[in-house]
Amino acid sequence: MSSNAMPSSSTALPRYLARPLVLLAAVLAALVASVVVAGTASAHVTVASEDATPGGYGKLVFRVPNESDTASTIGLRIQIPEEAALASLRTQPVPGWTATLTTSDLDEPLDNHGQEISSYVSVVEFRAEAGSGIAPGEFQEFALSGGPFPDAEQLSFPAVQLYSDGSEAAWIEPSVDGAEPERPAPVLDLAADPADTADGAATATPGAEEAGHAHGEAENEPAGLALFLSILALLAGLGGVVLGWRANRRTVSA
Template sequence: MRLTHVVRAAVAAAAAATAALVLPAVASAHVTVNPNTAVQGGYTKVTFRVPTERDDASTTKVEIAIPTDKPIASVSLKPVQGWTAVTETSKLTTPIKTNDGELTEAVSKITWTADANSGIKPHQFQEFDVSLGPLPQADQIVFKALQTYSSGEVVRWIDEPAAGAEAEHPAPVLKLSKKSDTAAAATTATAGPTVAADSSDTSSSSNGTAIGLGIAGLVLGLAGLVVGILAYRRTPSAPAA
């Protein structure tokens, strides 16, 4: 075997090892709420992000359920071009007091329906903005969602989070914290050293992991190159004719 062949084989092995380690597994996209944290008792604007995962169908309807066991008094929607939004209300088992008086019913569902020439095309996504408040005294709000495709298929994003388990069709979840917890976190951040950070901690962490894995793959490839060269040197040359 010629040295050039050994080198080419080792380089190919290094490239394959690096690619296998660096490229992340493709996760199935799902309906999410962004940001996914807010403060109890406050008002917030959230965005429901809906991707289309089908190659041969568009998303034509999105339904978001608003829990009424801990109702939200004010729910308002931002218009989305090409979509019609409708809210449904339900009577509350236990009325709640607000600054505007007693609330006996609350929004329990939001439905966005695409116009005839609209919809979320394959491999695209759409965002739907909602203003909510005051937020309930709870640890989280689970917004169960239904996604309807032009083919008639309905995907139910309704699985609630469970410890130690990854849901197949997770529902969007908004985590809620107490004002005192938020203030304490802000105080700690102010007292601590200032560290420059990227706008996306998750992306930075992922990029750092990918770089580390890429280096590991390169080291493995170089090790293969060294082994190949040593093997070549140990191979006796064929006697001249």
């Protein structure tokens, strides 16, 4: 056989392709991770209000996304701690759901316009009727109206999400040193003036599905930025592969 024969083809990648492909693999891994983060950040049960202020009355909206791929959400149990006790509390009807209120005695009575209140609504539970519920990939909003709200900047409302397969998701963990736990309790931010919550007004209105929740938007901003940067890096990596391929073709042609 002649020593000038062309070498047989090899399965090894050319050097001009190997490095860009390694870069692309890393970018794709980051892209997948950012998508997962974005998905989990929006799965929390959250609460917001456009008009609740310390000492005033307002409407609370609990947004409940279904995080299960196979089971429907059929119940939501909201706990109202004594430090968040309201003298008056009402539920907004939700088609296909029933609401049950549980009252508890107060250690220290509330003064409501000169009237002493010794008990308050401590648990609100929404239950789906037969054939109803929050299916996978959907969400629902549940609204409460009441007051007066305590003189505080934030109020926590631990909640338990019930599923049709018998499982539960307990959103009851408090944040520690600003770090969000795996199952954070819904936290309501109270503004001193209703104008302070104007940015979150549209997102807290039931039916504004496309607007997004005020808390959900804050949680999703870092994930959205990571996703955007990952896409840019992916495009840059693809550009490197194309440039390397063209350079190799010019070398072979020469």
